[in-house]
Structures are given as C-alpha cells and as structure tokens.
Amino acid sequence: MSEPQFDRLALIGIGLIGSSIARVVRDRNLAKEIIISTRSEATLARAEELKLGDRYCLDAADAVEGADLVILCIPVGANEAVAEAISASLKTGAILTDVGSTKGSVIQQIQPHVPDGVHFIPGHPIAGTEYSGPDAGFSTLFDNRWCILTPVPGVDAVATEKLQSFWQACGSNVDIMDADRHDLVLAIVSHLPHLIAYNIVGTADDLETVTSSEVIKYSASGFRDFTRLAASDPTMWRDVCLNNKDAILEMLARFSEDLSALQRAIRWGDGDTLFDLFTHTRGVRRSIIEAGQETDAPNFGRETGEDQLPAKN
C-alpha cells in the first residue's frame, strides 16, 4: 500500500457520498486521519458507530482545523453557509473541494469565502445510488466512474493535480472542464432524467382513473425503472433544480419540443417516425454498455421474480 496522500481529511457531511469517501480513504490508506462533521447529532453518532472516521465534530469549523484536504459533501444549497462558517479555520495551503451536482452556483457561493492561500477546486464525482445517509455508502462507489473537476482560472496547478490523483486513487477517471460546460452536460445526463422520473411517478400517483395499487402491481412493465431515480434524496434534488436553473430549463424545453413531435406522430399514426426514433435509441444504450458505464445483463441484472418476496399467491 502506498503512502497516504493527505495528512488530515475533513469530510463535511457524511451521507452517501461522504461516507463512501470515508470508506475508500480508509480502505486504500489515502489519508492519515479522517475528521467527520455533520450538523445532525444522530447522523454524527451513526457515523461514529460505523467507525467511518477518527474524530467527529458537530461544528464544521472545528473539523477543518489543520486539515490539508476539506471536502464538502452536503446539498449544494448548504454550501454558502458552510463556506462562511469554516472560512477562518481553513489551514493555509489546504485544498477545499466539494461533490455537488452543480458547479457554477457552487463557485459563486463558495469562492467569496475562500481565504488567500487556500486552493478551492470544485469537484463532482458522478456516482451514486438512490439511497441516502451514512449507511448507504460503500468503498467501491467511485470505481470506474467519472469525476469532473472545474478549477477556476488562476488556481494552483499542483493542487489540482493532487486532487486529481486523490480521485484516481478513489477509483475514478478524472475529467477537467469549466463550470458552465459541466452544468450544461449534467443538465441533460443527470438533472433532466431525475426531473422526468420524479414527474412521471407524480403523474401516475395523481391519476384518478387508475389506482395506486394497479400502478404498483403492474409496474414491472416499465414504470418501476423510473421509481429508482424518483427515490433519490429530495433536499439534494431541490437544491440542484434551484442552482442549475438555466441549463435545466433549456433541456426541459428541448425535451418537451421532442415530446410534442412524438405526440403528433402518435396522433396521426405516423409509424415510420416512431420506428425510426425507437431504432435509433437502441444504439445509445449499446455505446454506454461498451463504455463500461452500464451492465448488459437483462433488466439491469435484477433478481428474477422467483427470488423476490412476497411469495406467489
């Protein structure tokens, strides 16, 4: 095992992402010491039970003292207040980063609170599950996933390289791009899919003509796929919507325009248009599987029906 890359890592927030970082850092010996902070006493106690760190603080400012790597693992809407709170306690030379799903807003909100001599490099590991909290994390979450860094102009290149090498040691491939590009790309690959999933689950649940129990019983015919994304953390996703508004509205407009065309094809019985679209989209999945970002097992490799509870009636 190689030398630890950092002496003291402070994790602010210990949910799915924070606790996965804690686990992989411990497993692969990437930091000598892990300090964990969250404002919820119950969550902090749980993190301690799970032995995720070496020290535990309710106060984020205490946690970052002396840390040479500080990672904010909190909903993006909470970044500004936390940045303000920890600002005076950050060690000169420390790297400050985050894991938020929006990057333009994070820069706007954190940058003003970064003291001279602290290297602020926003980041976004593109990995997750629909579960939340310190129990949901696991050390292989980042393996073969991508992590995007969006350093602001003028940031120390050595610090960026150090953070890049940290994420690589966590298992990720690292890309560097500017924050605007990140926010545009993520709007289509992540934010729009989540919104659409939340929306269709809401539509189905609101129908007065079809009962909830019918939706549930027959969900294996397609609907259930959407419920996974729609079970994601509500606070995180509210904050994403509020903090990447322009790009999300742009992608929503595109999506709705295309959906209107599809609707028109259905109304007028235009089978060729439907067939062309439905054929074309198959290739996209094949490319994702070939890129190692998806399983080729049928139904995502879900357990088959016979392994599932409850027993047949």
Add this chain to the structure above:
Amino acid sequence: MSEPQFDRLALIGIGLIGSSIARVVRDRNLAKEIIISTRSEATLARAEELKLGDRYCLDAADAVEGADLVILCIPVGANEAVAEAISASLKTGAILTDVGSTKGSVIQQIQPHVPDGVHFIPGHPIAGTEYSGPDAGFSTLFDNRWCILTPVPGVDAVATEKLQSFWQACGSNVDIMDADRHDLVLAIVSHLPHLIAYNIVGTADDLETVTSSEVIKYSASGFRDFTRLAASDPTMWRDVCLNNKDAILEMLARFSEDLSALQRAIRWGDGDTLFDLFTHTRGVRRSIIEAGQETDAPNFGRETGEDQLPAKN
C-alpha cells in the same frame, strides 16, 4: 410433476415472450407437444437449434392444426393478418390467446376471424426485458409477475379458467379485467414510460451543445436508466403506439401538464413545490418493493463499477 394441461401448444412468434413460454412449458411439462411458427426462416432455424419445440413451421396455419392452445406472440400490428391466415385451421374447442400489450385493438382485429367453437381470450403477461428474439427468453420470466386476461362478454368460462391456470403454472399471478381498463392502466405503467424513455434518449442524442461521448461517459448519473426501456423492440413499440392511441395521448397530456408545473416551479425558484413532489415519489418505490415487483438493492443490484469493462484508464 403434474399432468400436462394441453396436448398441443402452438406458438406463433418465437421472440422474447414466445421463447420464454416454450421454455417454461417444457420445464414444467405444461403441454405434451410444442409447435413453433415464425415467418422468418432464420428465426425458425434458431428456435430449432435451441430445441424450443417439437415441430417447426413457417406457415402459421400449419402450426395451429390440431392445437388445443394457440398463443400469438407477435407485435400487435401483425395480429390481424395472422388471425385471418390461421382462422380456417383452428380446431373446434381450441383456446386462442395472445400476449400483446394493447387489448382493445387486438379484440377488434382478431375477433372477426375467430370461428364458432374456438375460445378467443386475449391476454397480456406483464413481463419482459429489453432484449428480443428466441435467445432472449428464459423459463422464469413470468415468475411472480402479473398476467392480465381480458375475455370478451359471452366467452366460455371454463376456457378462461383453463387459460388462467396455464398462466399460473407458468409462474404468474392472473388478473381479469375488461380491455378498456387494461389499455388505460397499461398506458400509464408501461406505454408512457417507454415513450418518455425513447424521447429523452432521442433528445440527448440530438443536442448540438453536448456531444454523444459526454452523454455516454457521464450516463451513470441518471441517463443510463432510461436507455434500458429505450432499447426495447422498435416494431413492438411502434405497434403499441399505433394501437393504444387514445389512452396514450391522454396520459401524455397529463404528463406534460405536470411537467409544465414543475418547469414553472424551477423558473420561479419554488423550492417547496419541488421538495414536496420529490418527497412524495419516494413512497411509491417503497410500495413497489414491498409488493415484490422490484428489488431493493441499490442501483437495481447492478454490478459495481469495478466489475465492469473496460479497465480504468
């Protein structure tokens, strides 16, 4: 093992569903003899290589001769021509059923060709994967899934019971409802989800501002979930759209209305509306898991990144 329920089963079409029926019937000894027909020589040859049946016919009319159970396992758009072709060869007393995803249209298209003395009982096993063809089937596909039968008024009750018991022996739970209700329910749980999935994959692929390779690399952030449904059989789904038009357009209108409200909440920064919706939808997934229609494993139980190809770069 119990006595076979039927002497001779004729399967017209041997794709994912047809070949899964062939396999479960063989495994559980549900018919003495399996006759397979498909109009594609290559597919028929493959079915024979896979030893899915006892006899193989290119001509559907030949296949149904003497069969006491005939199951049409073809895209719903092909039903009318096949019903016409086999009509004169159906045995008196035979049960004729299908597996199509729309039921009103199937009744309209098949019923006129059903001779007196043949029991036509439309059916729809709610099970599948994104793969197609005779290699894609497996004998446990129907286990703990639902199969809906939509018998027309006046059909023989004993025949309906016999078909119900056949599907139960295949592993399914069986519900009986009228065709209109089926078509409405399936429009929301299956047809709309597929359309939305096809649409978003199309939107992402058409963007001139984000490249395909970006969409593919970062797809684990949400997008890849949709690509599974959008990889489903294009012919089948074109036919579904053309044959359940009214119910699909109704559900599309609901979905778009709700999406506009969501869009408005984003535009105006209405975090409470977003948070309420995103919280509410979590419960729906929990109910589906509790009903045994979904796995509770994170990410559908997909293999983790480290098991996936290609190796990290």
